[in-house]
Amino acid sequence: MLEVKNISKKFGTTEVLKDINFTLEKGDALAIIGSSGSGKTTLLRCLNFLEKPNKGQILVDGKLIFDADDPSTQKENEIRRKRLHFGLVFQNFNLFPQYTAKENVMLASQLLAKEREDYKEKKKEILAEITAEAEDLLTQVGLSEKMDLYPHQLSGGQCKRVAIARALALHPEILCFDEPTSALDPELTGEVLKVIRSLAEKDTTMIIVTHEMAFARDVADKVVFMDEGVVVEEGPAHEVIENPKAERTRHFLARYSQEQM
Amino acid sequence: MFATVLQALNEGFFETLKLFAVTLLGALPLGLIISFGSMSKFSPLRWLTHGIVWIIRGTPLMLQLIIIFYVPGYILPQNPWAVENGRFWAAAVAFIINYACYFSEIYRGGIQGVPVGQQEAGQVLGMTKTQIFFKVTLMQMVKRIVPPMSNEIITLVKDTAIARMIGWQELIYAGYAFMKGSHGYAGLYWPLLFTGLYYLLFNGLLTILFGRIEKKLSYFR
Ligand SMILES: Nc1ncnc2c1ncn2[C@@H]1O[C@H](COP(=O)(O)OP(=O)(O)OP(=O)(O)O)[C@@H](O)[C@H]1O
Ligand SMILES: [Mg+2]
Numbered sequence: 001m002l003e004v005k006n007i008s009k010k011f012g013t014t015e016v017l018k019d020i021n022f023t024l025e026k027g028d029a030l031a032i033i034g035s036s037g038s039g040k041t042t043l044l045r046c047l048n049f050l051e052k053p054n055k056g057q058i059l060v061d062g063k064l065i066f067d068a069d070d071p072s073t074q075k076e077n078e079i080r081r082k083r084l085h086f087g088l089v090f091q092n093f094n095l096f097p098q099y100t101a102k103e104n105v106m107l108a109s110q111l112l113a114k115e116r117e118d119y120k121e122k123k124k125e126i127l128a129e130i131t132a133e134a135e136d137l138l139t140q141v142g143l144s145e146k147m148d149l150y151p152h153q154l155s156g157g158q159c160k161r162v163a164i165a166r167a168l169a170l171h172p173e174i175l176c177f178d179e180p181t182s183a184l185d186p187e188l189t190g191e192v193l194k195v196i197r198s199l200a201e202k203d204t205t206m207i208i209v210t211h212e213m214a215f216a217r218d219v220a221d222k223v224v225f226m227d228e229g230v231v232v233e234e235g236p237a238h239e240v241i242e243n244p245k246a247e248r249t250r251h252f253l254a255r256y257s258q259e260q261m
Numbered sequence: 262m263f264a265t266v267l268q269a270l271n272e273g274f275f276e277t278l279k280l281f282a283v284t285l286l287g288a289l290p291l292g293l294i295i296s297f298g299s300m301s302k303f304s305p306l307r308w309l310t311h312g313i314v315w316i317i318r319g320t321p322l323m324l325q326l327i328i329i330f331y332v333p334g335y336i337l338p339q340n341p342w343a344v345e346n347g348r349f350w351a352a353a354v355a356f357i358i359n360y361a362c363y364f365s366e367i368y369r370g371g372i373q374g375v376p377v378g379q380q381e382a383g384q385v386l387g388m389t390k391t392q393i394f395f396k397v398t399l400m401q402m403v404k405r406i407v408p409p410m411s412n413e414i415i416t417l418v419k420d421t422a423i424a425r426m427i428g429w430q431e432l433i434y435a436g437y438a439f440m441k442g443s444h445g446y447a448g449l450y451w452p453l454l455f456t457g458l459y460y461l462l463f464n465g466l467l468t469i470l471f472g473r474i475e476k477k478l479s480y481f482r
Contacts (some may be wrong), residue, residue, distance in 0.1 A: 048385050048478075050381055069444055080389065087387045090378060090382065092378060094376070096382070097482055098381065098400045098404075098480075098481040107386070108383075108386035111388055111392050112387060150365045150482075167385075167386075170386060230304065
């Protein structure tokens with residue numbers, strides 16, 4: 001359902017992504033692993049149109065949604081719509097501080113609903129639907145008690161889960177996570193991983209940048225190992241993590257093997 | 262004696278209020294325009310605005326006031342301040358320019374202080390630029406702007422006293438006139454006491470007002 005072809009990205013003269021290729025099937029979870037600075041965040045940002053790749057193409061369901069060589073795929077007003085194929089849970093959540101958890105989840109849906117043709121006639125029903133769904137999503141991520149609290153009143157793990165619910169509210173075809181457990185202590189890590197695990201069980205198509213190797217092995221269907229902007233190795237999660245072929249992957253995983261697995 | 266002093270001081274206070282209000286009316290929007298200049302992507306404009314702001318903030322308001330009041334008379338064929346209320350308008354122009362520069366820095370801090378991540382979160386959620394500005398960043402900017410702005414506005418109340426440099430009759434001028442008069446000792450302490458009280462009362466009111474606004478905005482961080 002997702003094809004990433006020959007994506008390259010430069011910041012000034014430094015090449016951060018070099019000819020990235022991979023595919024993702026519907027319902028699969030893809031884990032991206034790799035050391036710090038290898039370009040994982042940049043890749044997610046390219047998929048979400050927050051960075052513009054210098055080269056390459058992105059296809060969703062066989063449809064070309066981005067081609068670096070074709071300006072007609074990069075029109076500002078279309079990009080806004082195309083973004084909705086993807087959801088992104090930021091590493092530092094980026095929740096809106098002036099809104100409660102529930103309002104954070106509802107805001108974008110409310111704004112998008114205004115573009116519907118039947119919005120004027122059915123305003124009440126539509127808004128009630130959006131509210132009900134937000135409540136449902138927050139319940140799914142275990143925050144039914146916290147819906148009316150503001151981000152500064154929530155723990156890091158709870159904020160992460162609000163951010164996940166917020167991304168889910170728009171029904172993205174592909175949900176991207178940037179290090180969903182970074183900066184969380186072990187207890188909070190558990191609650192966030194549980195949410196992602198349950199999403200995986202519901203066959204949500206996901207891309208997860210993570211440093212949790214055991215989690216990647218257990219939850220992801222496929223793993224991509226990146227190093228210095230290159231995809232060094234990709235394959236089924238168990239194989240890549242337990243039997244890496246490339247020397248660099250082995251070297252990288254060796255650092256984790258003692259502590260985590 | 263008491264009544265005359267009070268009446269004169271009231272008139273002086275009214276003039277102070279007038280200068281205060283006109284300065285705010287001019288400087289609040291002008292400051293916003295200057296702040297856009299100082300954040301412009303067009304670098305000559307950015308440098309020019311930074312230069313102006315630097316000069317205005319780096320020199321005393323009193324000096325700017327004197328320059329604005331006296332210099333046009335020398336270099337222009339006709340002195341623009343040789344009109345009714347000319348002293349007031351000269352003071353107003355100097356105050357507006359000066360305060361607009363201070364306000365522009367406050368606006369800039371407030372606007373740039375909102376993390377880019379907020380805008381990116383809005384973009385990823387399919388919001389338009391306008392929606393992001395009004396629904397996401399605006400409130401956060403206001404929250405950042407209010408506290409330094411309230412400080413600056415309270416300073417403005419006291420700064421209006423500088424306008425007497427060019428002979429404009431505001432509150433201190435009114436009080437001072439009595440001290441030089443023939444009212445003896447009483448002519449000294451009454452006006453002084455009352456002038457101080459006027460400033461205190463007015464700033465007290467402003468402090469309460471801004472405190473309320475800040476409290477209203479304290480529901481989020
Ligand atoms: N806006 C930018 N301008 C210039 N260089 C950048 C920019 N963003 C990222 N980089 C550089 O690109 C490289 C890859 O960054 P990226 O954030 O994608 O790495 P990462 O794999 O996510 O690392 P981490 O695991 O630490 O999050 C880094 O060397 C970084 O310094
Ligand atoms: Mg990163």
